[in-house]
Amino acid sequence: MRVLLVDDSRLARAELRRLLAAFPDVVVAGEARNADEARALLAAQPVDLLLLDIHMPGETGFELLASLEAAPPVVFTTAYDAHALRAFEVNALDYLLKPVQEARLTAALDKVRAQLPGDLQAPVAAPVVMAAPVAPLSGHDQVFVKDGERCWFVRLSEVRLFEINGSYTRIYFDQHRPLIPRTLAQLEARLDPKLFFRANRQQIINLSFVAGVEPWFSHSLRLTLRGGAEVVEVSRQQSVRFRELLSL
Template identity: 30%
Template sequence: MIKTVIIDDEKLARDVIKAYLKKESNINIVAECANGFEGMKAIQEHEPDLIFLDIQMPKLTGFEMLEVLEHKPVIIFSTAYDEYAIKAFELNAADYLLKPYSESRFKEALKKATAKIEQSESGTAIEKIMQDHKEQQESLDRVVIRSGSKILIISIDKIDYFEAQDDYVAIHSEGNKYLKQLTMKWLTSVLPENEFVRVHRSFIVAVRMIDKLEAYSKDSFIAILKNGDKVSVSRSGYQQLKTVLNF
């Protein structure tokens, strides 16, 4: 039996999926969820083989949920937003259902998903999906973080600065520090350029947090932040700050 979780904020969409799945003798629907948080809880509890996942949902989007998953099921995306129907997701998800879809199209997607489950491809596929999503993403307005058993959503206007730490980035926000597997290069490409500046290869700082700059050596500076933290500023970072702050 293939353990399955349905995650969609629209009841009608969940009902359609359930109706189609009832005709499949090898499917066991273990949970249905109306948002990403419920979906996270259900996946943690049931460790399903397959999930039907909407992308645009309140509270936590489908992609944000995938970012913090520990258990890696096979995914069939199901959504009404065709702008997400790009080649990357079609390649790495089991399939992509664009609402409204026919029963025959649904069966085709389920057949592909079953094959992936049998081949144990789910973990690698999710990693590729998230990598492709990041490459397509043009802007960032919040960060989703797993902190113990909690899922935190941090708006970028609450982030003071980012600090590179080996394969992770430390996110400093309101006196707290969270680690997330990101790259400084990617953050530089998606953060608002007039609100965040990469002042050093190891630091990206929110411009609103800078209190003053002090010379450290001939070619480097120290940024004193409003919370008292000190951040290294390279020569090129200093030039970028001059442009953004107009001094």
């Protein structure tokens, strides 16, 4: 996989080179400090991925993409989360916040590999996180959440609770409670079962947020979650699974 780094910061490019060195199938095809240099390099040689900063002297990363007749797959790397919505509107494969985390970069590269021709999809030692729809999302993964005019880019490890709300699901993280158009069944299929547990028909909890457990009616359990005022009643059947899952 040939990658072009576009960032006006020399240190940021050096850090990306260091992270990419861990992937034997990745070759850094070049570096550009601005849109003009990036256009020249793209005209000279095709690449499989553009790791692109947004704020640069002269043209922004978005303006660079708009000027290209055909753009390679793009993953944005930026210190700002305010442009996440626009990034996905221009079909970016991912949006990595600086400092870029190795797990997030791994997930982004998996997305790129999934789009490459079969002979270019080289296997790597790093675990696949998001390459296929059935692959579970780990706690390290960040997800884009939009509720009305508000947007968040949330690390799943920070989400303590998913709860049905009509035909939507409410997500609990920090003091926020946005709604997303997903069912619990859809979310359960994507979430890591080692971290997220289906407590009942209405709720999925993040096990790392369980602060207290007490016996409840008919051999069921009641859980208290830290970080909020939520108390979750675990169904009788799921209480059996909960005990089996967390017992020695």
